[in-house]
Amino acid sequence: MAGPLITLTVIFILLSLFVPNFFTVRSLSGIINAATLTGTITIGTTLLMIAGEFDLSVGPMMAMGAFLYGLNSVEGGNPLWALLLALLVPALMGSINGFIVTRARIPSFITTLSTMLAYRGMVWIYSGGQMFQTIDQARIYDIFNGRMDYVADAVKGANFRTASLWLIGLVLLFQYILVRTRFGNHVFSIGGNVGAAAAQGVNAKRVKVVCFMLSGALAGFAGVLLFSQFKTVRIATGAGEELKAIAAAAVGGTLLTGGSGSIIGALLGALIISMLRTGVVLANLIPADNFEAIVGVTIVGAAIFNNWIRKQS
Amino acid sequence: MSSNGHDTLVVRMEKIVKRFGTIVALNGVDFTVRQREVVGLLGDNGAGKSTLIKVLTGVHTLTSGQIYFEGRPVEIPSPREARALGIETCYQDLALVNLMSITRNFFLGRELVRRIGPFHWLDMREMNSQARSALKHIGIDIRSPQERVGKLSGGERQSIAIGRARHFGAKLLILDEPTSALSVGETHKVLTYTLNAKERGLSVIFITHNVGHVYQVADRFTVLRRGNLVGTYTKGEVTEDDIADLITGERDR
Numbered sequence: 116m117a118g119p120l121i122t123l124t125v126i127f128i129l130l131s132l133f134v135p136n137f138f139t140v141r142s143l144s145g146i147i148n149a150a151t152l153t154g155t156i157t158i159g160t161t162l163l164m165i166a167g168e169f170d171l172s173v174g175p176m177m178a179m180g181a182f183l184y185g186l187n188s189v190e191g192g193n194p195l196w197a198l199l200l201a202l203l204v205p206a207l208m209g210s211i212n213g214f215i216v217t218r219a220r221i222p223s224f225i226t227t228l229s230t231m232l233a234y235r236g237m238v239w240i241y242s243g244g245q246m247f248q249t250i251d252q253a254r255i256y257d258i259f260n261g262r263m264d265y266v267a268d269a270v271k272g273a274n275f276r277t278a279s280l281w282l283i284g285l286v287l288l289f290q291y292i293l294v295r296t297r298f299g300n301h302v303f304s305i306g307g308n309v310g311a312a313a314a315q316g317v318n319a320k321r322v323k324v325v326c327f328m329l330s331g332a333l334a335g336f337a338g339v340l341l342f343s344q345f346k347t348v349r350i351a352t353g354a355g356e357e358l359k360a361i362a363a364a365a366v367g368g369t370l371l372t373g374g375s376g377s378i379i380g381a382l383l384g385a386l387i388i389s390m391l392r393t394g395v396v397l398a399n400l401i402p403a404d405n406f407e408a409i410v411g412v413t414i415v416g417a418a419i420f421n422n423w424i425r426k427q428s
Numbered sequence: 429m430s431s432n433g434h435d436t437l438v439v440r441m442e443k444i445v446k447r448f449g450t451i452v453a454l455n456g457v458d459f460t461v462r463q464r465e466v467v468g469l470l471g472d473n474g475a476g477k478s479t480l481i482k483v484l485t486g487v488h489t490l491t492s493g494q495i496y497f498e499g500r501p502v503e504i505p506s507p508r509e510a511r512a513l514g515i516e517t518c519y520q521d522l523a524l525v526n527l528m529s530i531t532r533n534f535f536l537g538r539e540l541v542r543r544i545g546p547f548h549w550l551d552m553r554e555m556n557s558q559a560r561s562a563l564k565h566i567g568i569d570i571r572s573p574q575e576r577v578g579k580l581s582g583g584e585r586q587s588i589a590i591g592r593a594r595h596f597g598a599k600l601l602i603l604d605e606p607t608s609a610l611s612v613g614e615t616h617k618v619l620t621y622t623l624n625a626k627e628r629g630l631s632v633i634f635i636t637h638n639v640g641h642v643y644q645v646a647d648r649f650t651v652l653r654r655g656n657l658v659g660t661y662t663k664g665e666v667t668e669d670d671i672a673d674l675i676t677g678e679r680d681r
């Protein structure tokens with residue numbers, strides 16, 4: 116975790132010093148809000164990467180979660196039922212990924228590349244090929260991603276949203292699961308040396324399937340957060356999220372080859388990327404649309420830096 | 429040979445056949461291990477040493493044949509069952525997870541936890557102290573149980589794997605090429621741990637193609653060639669050179 120923490124601090128200080136309006140409550144709360152969706156997905160992505168796998172299908176699972184949640188919560192729908200569906204269906208989709216990877220022994224890159232396309236088709240079918248939006252103001256939307264007006268009233272420009280609290284809670288929960296439970300120990304072991312883990316009686320297939328399920332459920336939850344904020348979901352919602360999440364995980368110190376990483380690092384990675392986006396927009400040096408180029412350079416730089424830090428310890 | 433002294437046999441494998449598709453990896457091999465003995469399992473690459481051991485440890489299921497453990501016929505469908513019987517394996521590359529700490533490796537798959545209701549969490553303090561004292565007990569001094577295994581030397585890693593097996597009450601210890609990647613000094617250490625284990629009542633299968641190493645510690649030698657049993661010999665019966673010839677097939681017995 117030392118690597119991403121240093122990266123975050125250095126970038127934060129540089130942007131604060133040289134970019135006007137960066138070091139303001141408004142910008143900082145915006146950075147955090149913008150990191151919540153990718154951050155939520157990155158938790159699952161990080162878990163899978165530590166276990167030595169990838170999930171490229173999180174984008175459509177997020178869209179599916181948002182549709183299920185949106186369509187079932189409006190006009191007198193039961194919001195809890197909507198939430199449950201938005202978590203369970205993507206979890207089921209994740210477990211299908213897991214079964215294909217562990218039973219048919221297809222590498223997760225190929226498996227989830229295929230299901231990314233197939234699941235997008237399922238979203239299309241479920242949604243009837245149309246975007247969905249509502250002007251309903253269900254209470255559950257405020258619970259998951261509402262404005263925190265009492266904070267904004269107290270501190271001018273502090274536009275925090277409740278989703279950031281959910282994200283922090285999930286990060287702490289999954290960090291705990293990862294380093295303080297048997298399951299977490301097994302996740303590290305199968306990513307580090309699957310043969311050694313199996314020889315010690317670790318059920319690598321089961322652990323992997325559970326990781327894929329969690330990745331799906333978290334993507335579904337990201338859909339819940341998304342719909343709660345924008346009350347809109349399109350079929351293409353979440354496209355590209357898989358790569359943002361992998362980038363955030365890598366910047367956060369997780370090894371692409373498995374066996375090492377942390378959820379808190381994942382959060383830091385998501386924040387670093389969000390911070391850069393805001394910094395680039397505010398600095399106005401290059402067009403904001405070209406922000407991806409900066410992210411590309413940062414990912415490689417952070418990966419090199421994290422490797423170097425790892426060797427020093 | 430296998431018909432005598434069943435009561436002292438820890439393992440008896442009879443007419444073991446293992447086929448992978450049309451390839452015959454093991455062709456009716458007999459193999460026994462007595463109590464408190466070190467058996468050298470020798471053969472060139474592809475002779476069937478690893479396959480035989482993987483059948484015994486539940487990694488592969490056998491095509492035909494029968495395994496007896498402490499006199500009882502047993503089935504070993506997975507490594508879990510092998511472990512439950514008291515068979516522990518220290519694989520050359522598959523022993524430890526280099527990115528994890530000594531303690532986490534030591535207790536991998538057998539983590540100690542504390543519970544409240546449905547919740548559990550790892551008891552790291554207890555595991556650290558047990559790992560340290562268990563390794564110290566058998567003469568392995570580690571700097572810190574939280575150290576990553578990848579930072580240790582090959583000999584230290586082997587010794588931790590051996591120490592772990594002994595700590596968890598193994599009756600039969602299988603060492604897969606334990607010395608093949610080690611320096612002379614480290615090889616010596618691993619051979620010492622092997623003899624220590626035997627003195628404490630364990631049986632050891634020592635797999636290698638280095639006759640020199642195993643000759644120092646083994647009581648008997650079983651030689652395989654291309655999936656067939658060449659023979660089993662006691663130490664006085666054959667010289668190092670004899671065994672080397674039997675492995676390569678320069679001489680048939």
